[in-house]
Amino acid sequence: MRSRAEEEARTAAEVREGLLSRPLPSLPSKLFYDERGGALFDRITRLPEYYLTRTEEGLLPAVARDVVDRVRPRHLVELGSGLGAKVRTLLDAMAEADTGLCASGIVGDFLTDLGALGPGVSRLIAFLGSTIGNIHPREVPGFFRSAAAVLAPGDGLLVGLDLVKDRARLEAAYNDAQGVTAEFNRNILRVINTRLGADFEPDAFEHVAFYDAKAAWIEMRLRAPRGCRVRVAGAGVDLVLSPGGEIRTEISCKYTRAALEALLPATGLRLDSWQTDADAMFALALLRRASKLR
Structure with missing residues (x-):
């Protein structure tokens, strides 16, 4: 893993690259989240207009046991630790299914540091909160390949996706x-x-x-x-x-099922299940590691 000094240098380089980009300068969205930014985002998740969090939280209990039964994970890896209630739902499903549970923590960037997990078996990676939406679509296949590389055949990546809907x-x-x-x-x-x-x-x-x-x-x-x-x-x-x-x-x-599936070829992952809420606002997609990586 990178030292603090190395991480700061990397951040400075990312900011420089973004601000010098044309036609529109940009900033890396991960920099929203200092202590104040985290507290503001927590408020956002409870706003009446912001349907994403409550819709995913409402969907997850109905999906969690099915996901656990399919994957039978012993190791749960949460990317981008967010609302603990969602992880607790998955942990409870694992406990009910008696899969056994091993827990550990790693500090890093999920876009670049997934390899720090090393090879493993019986893993379920949880990538919830529509965080995948903050990754440019051209970078998503590379992220999927990195995830597949630390999963054994049959292991899973559970992804929360906000779906395409009306502009308003x-x-x-x-x-x-x-x-x-x-x-x-x-x-x-x-x-x-x-x-x-x-x-x-x-x-x-x-x-x-x-x-x-x-x-x-x-x-x-x-x-x-x-x-x-x-x-x-x-x-x-x-x-x-x-x-x-x-x-x-x-x-x-914002995703459709077809848009997600279009990003999967040659990543080592396949779509195993796709479940949405009753209004098709949000989806939980279970991707499974193929038997062989290309």
């Missing part, structure tokens, strides 16, 4: 009336200020979130109404934004 419902979830999501979005600038010595003025930026139907994702941005010049010392970047200039802070991809 999607955009409302990321533009709540209380403005919590807007404050969460601006918090990424506070994190950059703290970690990389930047001089952003977070409150001078406007929250923007819209659904791109062609890409099938929600895109969040921060807009500088007056324009600005910002120094990000730790990344060695001077960012100049014209009036109305924007920074992309997150994508949240």
Whole structure:
């Protein structure tokens, strides 16, 4: 695993690359989550507009035992530790099925550090919360291949996916009336200020979130109404934004079953089960490791 200094250097490089990208500068969405950002996101999950968390939590109890019966895991690996209630549901299903249970923790980046798990057997990887939506679709097959490499044949990857639906419902979830999501979005600038010595003025930026139907994702941005010049010392970047200039802070991809299946060839994973809530808002997809990796 990387040291703290190595991780900070990696973060600085990612921020530099993102801010220098054109036509639209961007920031890595993992930087939302300092202590304040985590608390804001916890509030978001309880907002009336934000259906994702409560829909997944409502679906998981009906799915968990079926998943455990299919995979018979002894090891549960949760990627991106989030709401403990969802993991508890899976742990309870494993206990009821008497599969045995081994638990451990690893600090790392699930996009780059899955290999730290090493080869294993009887594993179920849980990737819940629609977190897969924050990965660009072109990077998802590589993530799936990394997951398959640490699973034995028949082991599983349980993925939570927010599904394509009408624009109004999607955009409302990321533009709540209380403005919590807007404050969460601006918090990424506070994190950059703290970690990389930047001089952003977070409150001078406007929250923007819209659904791109062609890409099938929600895109969040921060807009500088007056324009600005910002120094990000730790990344060695001077960012100049014209009036109305924007920074992309997150994508949240929305899926269909067909879109997921299109990403699976040559990854070593196959779709074993697909279950949605009654309104087809959210899906839990169980992917199983094939007998041979290509």
